[in-house]
Amino acid sequence: MRSFTYERASDIAGAAKAASQPGASFIAGGTNLLDLMKVDVERPTHLVDVSRLPLRDVVETSDGGLSIGALVSNADLAADSRVRQRYPVLAQALLNGASAQLRNQATTAGNLLQRTRCPYFYDVAMPCNKRQPGSGCSALGGYNRMHAILGASEACIAVHPSDMAVAMTALHAEVEIHTPSDVTRRVPIAELHRLPGQTPEHDTTLAPGELLTAVILPPPPPGRQIYRKVRDRASFAFALVSLAAILEVGGGKVKNARLTMGGVAHKPWTPKDAERELVGAAAQADSFDAAGQAAVKDATGQPHNEFKIALAQRLVARTLGDLAAGG
Amino acid sequence: MPQPIVGSGMHEPPHSITRRVLGITALVTAAFGRQLHAQPQQQAAAPEPRPAPPDQVEVHLTVNHQAHTLSLDPRTTLLDALRDHLGLPGTKKGCDHGQCGACTVLVNGVRLNSCLSLAAMRDGDSIVTVEGLAPDGKLHPVQQAFVKHDGFQCGYCTPGQICSTVGMLDELKRGLPSAVTADLAAMPAASAAEIRERMSGNICRCAAYPNIVAAILDAQQGSAG
Numbered sequence: 145m146r147s148f149t150y151e152r153a154s155d156i157a158g159a160a161k162a163a164s165q166p167g168a169s170f171i172a173g174g175t176n177l178l179d180l181m182k183v184d185v186e187r188p189t190h191l192v193d194v195s196r197l198p199l200r201d202v203v204e205t206s207d208g209g210l211s212i213g214a215l216v217s218n219a220d221l222a223a224d225s226r227v228r229q230r231y232p233v234l235a236q237a238l239l240n241g242a243s244a245q246l247r248n249q250a251t252t253a254g255n256l257l258q259r260t261r262c263p264y265f266y267d268v269a270m271p272c273n274k275r276q277p278g279s280g281c282s283a284l285g286g287y288n289r290m291h292a293i294l295g296a297s298e299a300c301i302a303v304h305p306s307d308m309a310v311a312m313t314a315l316h317a318e319v320e321i322h323t324p325s326d327v328t329r330r331v332p333i334a335e336l337h338r339l340p341g342q343t344p345e346h347d348t349t350l351a352p353g354e355l356l357t358a359v360i361l362p363p364p365p366p367g368r369q370i371y372r373k374v375r376d377r378a379s380f381a382f383a384l385v386s387l388a389a390i391l392e393v394g395g396g397k398v399k400n401a402r403l404t405m406g407g408v409a410h411k412p413w414t415p416k417d418a419e420r421e422l423v424g425a426a427a428q429a430d431s432f433d434a435a436g437q438a439a440v441k442d443a444t445g446q447p448h449n450e451f452k453i454a455l456a457q458r459l460v461a462r463t464l465g466d467l468a469a470g471g
Numbered sequence: 472m473p474q475p476i477v478g479s480g481m482h483e484p485p486h487s488i489t490r491r492v493l494g495i496t497a498l499v500t501a502a503f504g505r506q507l508h509a510q511p512q513q514q515a516a517a518p519e520p521r522p523a524p525p526d527q528v529e530v531h532l533t534v535n536h537q538a539h540t541l542s543l544d545p546r547t548t549l550l551d552a553l554r555d556h557l558g559l560p561g562t563k564k565g566c567d568h569g570q571c572g573a574c575t576v577l578v579n580g581v582r583l584n585s586c587l588s589l590a591a592m593r594d595g596d597s598i599v600t601v602e603g604l605a606p607d608g609k610l611h612p613v614q615q616a617f618v619k620h621d622g623f624q625c626g627y628c629t630p631g632q633i634c635s636t637v638g639m640l641d642e643l644k645r646g647l648p649s650a651v652t653a654d655l656a657a658m659p660a661a662s663a664a665e666i667r668e669r670m671s672g673n674i675c676r677c678a679a680y681p682n683i684v685a686a687i688l689d690a691q692q693g694s695a696g
Contacts, residue, residue, distance in 0.1 A: 150528055150545040150591050175587045178548070179568050191545070193592055219581075223647045228655040239650040243672025244639065245575055249583045379650065379671035 145181050152193040156322050156355060163192045164324035164353025170194050172215055173250040175242075176258040184268050185259075185275055195251075199357055202226070208363035211320075214253035214356045218308065219244070221252060231361060233369035233388050237311035240373045243380045253356035256309050256319070256336065259347060260302035260410075261382055262291065273299045274344040288446040290382065293453055295409040300344030301446060303407055304337055305382050310406035311371055313414060314388035318360045324353035330360070337411030344410070367392030367400050368467045372459060383407035385456045391467040393427040401464075403439060408456055415439035418460065427468045429461075436461035528591045534559065535603030545591050550574045552590035553600060561601040561630045565674075572673035575631040575638070576600050582638025584672075601630035604637065613637055613690045622686035624677030635673045636687050642669070643691070661691045 153159035163170050167189035171177055180186035199213035202224050210226060221227055222238035242250065250258075264270045264282035271280035283291050283301050291301040317333045336348050350356075373386040386406035392399040401422035405413045418438035425431035436457040443453045527542040534557055541556055550567075553559045553576070562585060565573030569587040576585045577599040585598075604611035610618070613636045623629045643661055651668045652659045659665055666687050667680070675683065 145546045148545060149526065150589075152592075152594075171589075171592070174589060174592065175569055175584070178587050178589065182567065191589075195592055219642075219647065223645075225656075228648065232655055235648065235655055236650070239648060239652075243569075243572065244642070244649075244669055245572060245582050245584045245635065245672045246569060246587075248581045248638075249588065379668050 145178075146184070146187055146189075148188050149190045150193065151190070153197060156197055156199075156357060157326050159192050159194050159197065160322050160324045160326075160353045160355045162190075162353075163355065164351075165190065166352075168192055168353075170355065173217070173254045175246050175250045176254065180259065180266075183266055185266060194355065205360060210361045212252050212359045212361065214358055215251045218242070218247040218250045218252070218255055221308075222247065230364045231311075231315060231369070233314060233371045233390065234308070234311040234361075236371035237307040237373075237386075237388060240371060240386075241307040252308070252359055255306055256312075256333075256356065256359070257348065257350075258306060261305050262302040263287070265302060274302060274340070274347075277343070277345045284446070287448060289448040290384070290407075291446055291449055292409050293440070293443040293445055293449060293456070294405075294413050295339045295411070296444070297340045297342065297344070299342050300340035300410065302340065302344065302410060304347070304409070304411050305407075306412075307371070307373060307383065307386060307406055309333065309337070310386055310404050310412045311388040312359060312361070313412035314369075314390055314402045314404040315361055315364070316402075317362070319356055320358040320360060321350065322355045322357050323351070328357070333359070334412070334414065340410045347410075365390055365392070365400060365402060367402075368470060370463060370467060372463050373406075374455060374459060385452055385459055387456075387459050387463055389460070389463045389467060391422075391427075391464055393468050396427055398422045398425050398427050398431065398468075401435075403435070403460060405439065405456060405460075408443070408452065415460075417441070422464075429465060432461045432464035432468070435464060530590050530594050532557075532590070532593060532595075533597040535599060535606065536597075541590070543590055545589065547590045548586055549576070549578075549588040549590045549593050549598070550585035553585060553598070559600050559602050562634075563627055563630055565628065565631070570674070571628070571631075572635055573628050573631040575635040575673065577634055577638055580638070580641065582635050599634070599637075601634055604633065611637070612693050613640070613687075616686040616690035616693070617683070620682045620686035620689060622679055622683040623675070624679050628673060628675045628677075632670070632673050632675065632683060635670060636690065639666075639669045640687075640691055661688065663688065666691075 169188035171191045172195045199215040201213045203211050205211050218238050222235045228235045264272045265274050270282040292303050312333050318330045319336050321329050367390045369390045371388050373383050375381040383406050388404045390402035401419050418435040422435050439460045440453050440457045445453050528545050530541045532539050553562050563573040565571035567586045569584040574586040575582050578596050613633050646658050648655050649668045651664050663684050666684050
């Protein structure tokens with residue numbers, strides 16, 4: 145690991161200013177950043193430790209939602225009784241990510257800002273446009289079983305690895321950001337991450353020094369919620385395809401549907417056409433099959449991950465059917 | 472940069488020295504490669520000058536109920552602080568990337584991967600390692616259960632398995648859910664399925680899993696009764 149200087153931030157404004165300097169980086173849980181520093185992918189010269197800032201609470205908002213402090217651990221958030229009762233899709237997503245040890249340490253903001261696990265991004269001996277812009281994409285033409293089928297570019301086919309972010313996107317969460325110039329702004333979570341385009345080195349729309357301080361959940365939408373994850377191992381593995389789904393059925397028809405997929409794109413992927421076509425449709429198998437087809441209509445496979453297209457399609461159809469049958 | 476080797480080299484098996492030397496060689500090669508890349512016109516690039524060692528940070532840790540003050544390179548992980556600076560080699564370095572769980576310790580009562588935690592960020596925290604579970608030579612009930620059920624083969628992952636189990640049983644007692652908990656609102660049961668899921672962050676290359684699960688079930692029943 146390269147050498148760096150270390151400071152512990154005592155307040156949010158100071159942290160944002162310190163981290164806006166060239167070479168500086170925030171560190172909170174550190175489970176992804178330290179991993180990447182050990183393999184020389186991340187090379188910060190200065191670490192701003194934000195782990196002791198007062199951002200560890202989950203509080204009710206005035207409209208019946210929740211405000212989740214950026215430093216709430218993944219384990220604590222999954223265990224929060226309000227999350228378990230009102231946002232089960234989020235609790236399930238969290239519990240399906242990483243291991244218990246990592247969830248105890250990893251934070252809410254860090255989970256959102258974790259980087260792709262594309263093996264070529266991790267391997268400094270190989271070209272990677274995300275790590276070294278302009279060097280090329282080794283996954284194109286390489287081993288690409290885990291890679292994107294939606295929203296990718298010729299520059300990058302990496303996927304975002306978070307489960308939590310997929311559920312938060314389906315819940316229409318917003319993120320609260322503190323800027324180095326001491327302004328606080330809110331952004332829909334769907335606008336936090338970006339597609340790779342020609343600049344895959346940028347995972348998010350954040351500027352240097354901008355600190356995530358909270359994730360705000362609106363009141364839970366009507367309907368049943370579920371998070372489904374398909375992966376190569378039963379536990380402690382990244383998603384091949386995952387799905388956060390929320391379905392409200394009344395009078396035999398779909399009244400409300402939310403679908404967000406993980407493991408398929410550079411960000412949590414919401415198939416808006418599938419959601420739109422579901423509303424008002426009969427709550428039955430052919431509608432759910434059509435939703436599955438609509439969810440992947442723009443998908444493009446790579447030699448090793450073509451299977452993900454059918455997998456995602458069937459995951460959507462099956463999950464919607466299960467949600468409708470259960471309530 | 473190599474970590475400063477302080478104190479407890481005698482606890483290390485000889486092959487770890489070889490690992491360090493290899494690591495240094497790899498880093499020098501990497502530095503050389505970067506120099507070539509940055510200045511392609513140069514015939515034979517000199518290795519990058521070694522940067523000055525970073526300022527040390529003072530870290531206060533309570534380890535196994537004993538207070539310590541250490542002066543550390545900021546890069547020192549909690550794992551390396553325990554093994555190389557405090558002479559506690561019970562905690563094992565497996566993958567050093569948070570994937571195997573061999574380095575699991577309890578920090579303020581909560582299990583985590585000490586390889587992915589900077590010691591400087593644990594300033595003021597209380598750490599319990601496998602050595603701290605049997606302070607007066609009397610085995611912890613979880614250790615006894617692992618012995619009774621033969622919950623290991625080579626034993627390298629065992630300190631991590633045991634510390635993880637102690638943390639996991641406390642999580643169960645506090646009613647924390649897991650991915651296999653059917654009813655998120657209910658108290659989770661201490662079933663084999665729950666234990667397998669909750670222990671998935673601890674890999675055993677000898678695959679002693681059936682005996683590990685049996686040991687944990689036994690320890691859990693003992694602690695519950």
